[in-house]
Amino acid sequence: MTAIAQAAPGPWSVTTRVIVYSAIGAALYALFNWIAFAIQIPGTENVSVRPHYGLLTFFGFAFGPVVGFLTGFVGNTVGDQLAYGSAFGSWWWSVANGLAGLVAGVFPFWMASRMTSTGNKAFWAAVAGVVGTIVGFLFIWIELIIQPELGFNTILTGEYIPVVIGNSIAAAIVTPILVLAWEPLSEQLGR
Amino acid sequence: MRAAFRYLGRGSWLARRDPRVLILVAVLFVFGASQVRDVRQLLVILAAALGYYAMAGIPWRSVRLQWIYLLVVVTLFATFNAVLTGGQAGSFVGTETHLLLALPLGLTLTAEGLSLAASQIVRYLSFAAVGFPVAYAIAPGDFGVALRRLGLGDRFAVMVDLTIRFIPTLSAEFGETIDAQRVRGFDPLERRGGLRTRLRRLAPIFVPVTVGSLAGAEDTIDAMDLRGFGTGKRVWYRQLAMDRASWVVVGVFVGFLIVATVLNATGQSEHYLLPFLVP
Numbered sequence: 001m002t003a004i005a006q007a008a009p010g011p012w013s014v015t016t017r018v019i020v021y022s023a024i025g026a027a028l029y030a031l032f033n034w035i036a037f038a039i040q041i042p043g044t045e046n047v048s049v050r051p052h053y054g055l056l057t058f059f060g061f062a063f064g065p066v067v068g069f070l071t072g073f074v075g076n077t078v079g080d081q082l083a084y085g086s087a088f089g090s091w092w093w094s095v096a097n098g099l100a101g102l103v104a105g106v107f108p109f110w111m112a113s114r115m116t117s118t119g120n121k122a123f124w125a126a127v128a129g130v131v132g133t134i135v136g137f138l139f140i141w142i143e144l145i146i147q148p149e150l151g152f153n154t155i156l157t158g159e160y161i162p163v164v165i166g167n168s169i170a171a172a173i174v175t176p177i178l179v180l181a182w183e184p185l186s187e188q189l190g191r
Numbered sequence: 192m193r194a195a196f197r198y199l200g201r202g203s204w205l206a207r208r209d210p211r212v213l214i215l216v217a218v219l220f221v222f223g224a225s226q227v228r229d230v231r232q233l234l235v236i237l238a239a240a241l242g243y244y245a246m247a248g249i250p251w252r253s254v255r256l257q258w259i260y261l262l263v264v265v266t267l268f269a270t271f272n273a274v275l276t277g278g279q280a281g282s283f284v285g286t287e288t289h290l291l292l293a294l295p296l297g298l299t300l301t302a303e304g305l306s307l308a309a310s311q312i313v314r315y316l317s318f319a320a321v322g323f324p325v326a327y328a329i330a331p332g333d334f335g336v337a338l339r340r341l342g343l344g345d346r347f348a349v350m351v352d353l354t355i356r357f358i359p360t361l362s363a364e365f366g367e368t369i370d371a372q373r374v375r376g377f378d379p380l381e382r383r384g385g386l387r388t389r390l391r392r393l394a395p396i397f398v399p400v401t402v403g404s405l406a407g408a409e410d411t412i413d414a415m416d417l418r419g420f421g422t423g424k425r426v427w428y429r430q431l432a433m434d435r436a437s438w439v440v441v442g443v444f445v446g447f448l449i450v451a452t453v454l455n456a457t458g459q460s461e462h463y464l465l466p467f468l469v470p
Contacts, residue, residue, distance in 0.1 A: 014346050016415045020408045023353030027361050028401060030354065049386065051393050055401060070347075074354055081326045082196070082358075084261050088221045088325075089318035146225045149269075149307040149462070151276035158271060173390055174397065181398045185406060 011064050011109050018063065022070035025059035028052070029075025029097075034082040053167045054174020056097060057129035060105030061175060062182055068101025068132075092142050100136025100167070104128040104175075118183045122176035129171025137164055196355060200328030203248030209437045210329040210337040216243070219444040220321040223451035224314055228281060229463045230306065232454070233313040236447075240320035247324035254323065265315045269308035278303025281310075282462035289469050302468035310462060331355050336429045345425040353411075361404060368396050 009015050032052030056075065060068020076094040081087035107128035108115065115121045140159055143150050150159075200206045205213060220240070227233055272280075278288045278301035289302040329337065335352025339345060372379050372395055379396045382389075415421075433441075454460040 014421075016412050016420050019346050019350045019420075020353065020412045020415070021405070023350050023357055024361075024404050024408050026350070026354040027357035028404065031358055031361055031365065049390065051390055051397065055397070058401070070350060074351060078351075078354055078358070081322070084257060084319065084322075086261075086319045086322035088217050089315065089322055091221065147311070148228060148281040149276075149311045150272055151280035154272045154275045154280075158268075158275060169386075170390075177394055177398065178401055181402050182405065185402060189406070189409060 011106065012066060014066055018066050021059065021063045022067045022074070025055065025063075025067060025071030026075035026078060029055055029071055030077075030079035030082060033076065033079030049166045049169050051170050051174055053133075053170040054129065054178065056101045057104040057132050057171040057175045058125070058178040058182075060101035060103070060132060061108060061125045061128050062179065062186075063105070064108075065102045065105030068103075068105030069098040070101075071098075072096075072101035072136075073098030092140055092146065096137045096139040098136070099139050100132040102132075103135045104132030104171075107131065118180065121183065122179045125175045125179040126172045129175040130168045133164055133167045133171050137167070196329075196331040196358075197253070197327060198330055199249045199253050200247040200324060201330075203246065203328055205243075205247040205324050206328040206330075208440065209431050209433045210333040211341050211431060211433070212437045212440050213325050213329055214337055214341065215441055216444045217321050217325050219441075219448045221318060223444070223448040224317055226451045226455035227314070227460045228310055228455075229460045230310045230313055230465065231463055232460055233310055233317065237313050237317040237320065239447075240317040244320040244323060247328040249323060249327045254327070257323075258319070261319055262312075262316070265312050266308075269311040269315075272311065273304030273308040274298050274300055276304060276307070277301055278305075278307060281307055283307065283464070289464075291468070291470065302470070303462075303464060305468055306465045307462060309465060333429065333431075336427045336431060339425075339427060340431050346421065349420075349425070357404075361400065364403065365396065365400050368400050372396065 009018075029052060032050075032055065056068065056072045059071040073094050076097040077087045077091070080090060080094070107124065111124050111128075115124055137160060140163075141155060143155055143159075144152065198206075224233070224236055224240075227236060274294065275298070277299045279285075283303040283306075286303070288299070288304075290299055291302060291305070292300040294300060332352075334355055335348045338351055339348035369379060377392075377395065379392050381392065384392070451460075
């Protein structure tokens with residue numbers, strides 16, 4: 001009797017599953033970006049929570065860094081195209097979204113030994129979402145070069161801080177909810 | 192609710208070109224226009240971009256709201272930036288500013304700030320003028336093959352293709368889920384309540400739509416695996432061909448990128464202080 005050993009795909013391999021999950025993630029993210037759900041945080045001028053942002057960190061956390069990056073990058077690009085007709089006008093924001101998904105996707109590989117139960121996994125999903133947001137959106141500082149009209153203060157107070165606060169809240173709440181909903185189903189499907 | 196790429200420019204001069212041209216032009220243009228700071232040069236670029244936009248034959252009434260929204264958002268953001276920087280950004284850093292209006296909290300509106308805002312607004316509008324044809328003058332089914340022929344991998348091209356195909360389906364599922372919740376007397380999109388309440392109210396749409404799509408994805412994955420996706424070189428049914436006009440358009444925009452890069456590198460495109468704003 002012979003046994004065929006099949007190596008588990010690594011975090012960076014691009015399989016059919018990665019392609020399809022990325023496409024679904026990007027389509028959902030683009031759709032919700034287009035519908036533009038945003039809930040203003042009371043008492044703030046320009047900080048709003050986009051709940052669908054949690055989808056991006058969830059796709060990264062659940063399916064790996066490649067899915068996370070493609071969901072954020074392609075989803076934001078297509079969403080901008082649907083909403084404003086300008087896919088590449090703010091390409092650096094799309095890259096930042098992609099990087100946030102990528103960082104959230106790398107997290108489970110670093111923290112694999114600590115994620116022993118579903119509850120534990122949900123907790124680390126929230127942490128991954130927040131860390132991914134803080135790190136990924138550092139990319140928008142490239143505006144200092146490509147958008148010279150924006151000063152340091154505008155990028156910090158008008159963009160980076162509001163976006164990181166709003167998106168971190170969304171990631172911390174929505175990512176674990178989706179992880180808790182997906183885990184039992186993924187076990188049923190044998191994934 | 193209907194979310195899909197609308198092929199509004201069907202039959203126009205640009206729509207008859209190879210779809211790769213429209214994508215390439217948008218990329219070349221963004222990298223070129225990003226390097227230009229002088230509002231007078233940017234106005235020339237905007238005029239050229241609008242000429243290009245006109246060739247896409249996009250009906251005004253179909254995109255009117257998008258243009259208005261874009262103009263309002265960009266103007267608000269540029270004005271916010273003008274106030275916050277007080278004109279001390281870009282080429283005006285370290286220069287003496289001309290005060291127009293003193294605002295509370297030590298903020299100021301200066302001639303330099305408004306000049307910077309003008310550059311920003313004109314640049315964004317030109318981005319939109321060149322970006323709209325990508326959305327509306329390329330047949331939605333041509334995106335994947337166009338990206339492939341631009342040198343991106345088969346897998347990435349298929350992924351973008353699938354994304355575009357999934358959007359209308361997921362949009363319909365999303366609408367059905369909202370309707371199903373409303374039939375049960377629960378309105379997930381109700382605007383009442385605080386942040387936590389409103390976030391919690393959205394869970395009954397996000398969770399079923401997301402998890403349902405992922406469960407449904409298994410069929411797509413199986414179908415692709417059964418057809419041997421990714422095991423060899425993929426053959427695309429749709430063939431693309433660059434005609435002479437397509438090459439000319441690409442050549443013009445490559446030329447623009449070169450000129451913009453030279454202007455930037457030689458310091459000939461610094462921010463321009465609009466003279467009529469100086470008191």
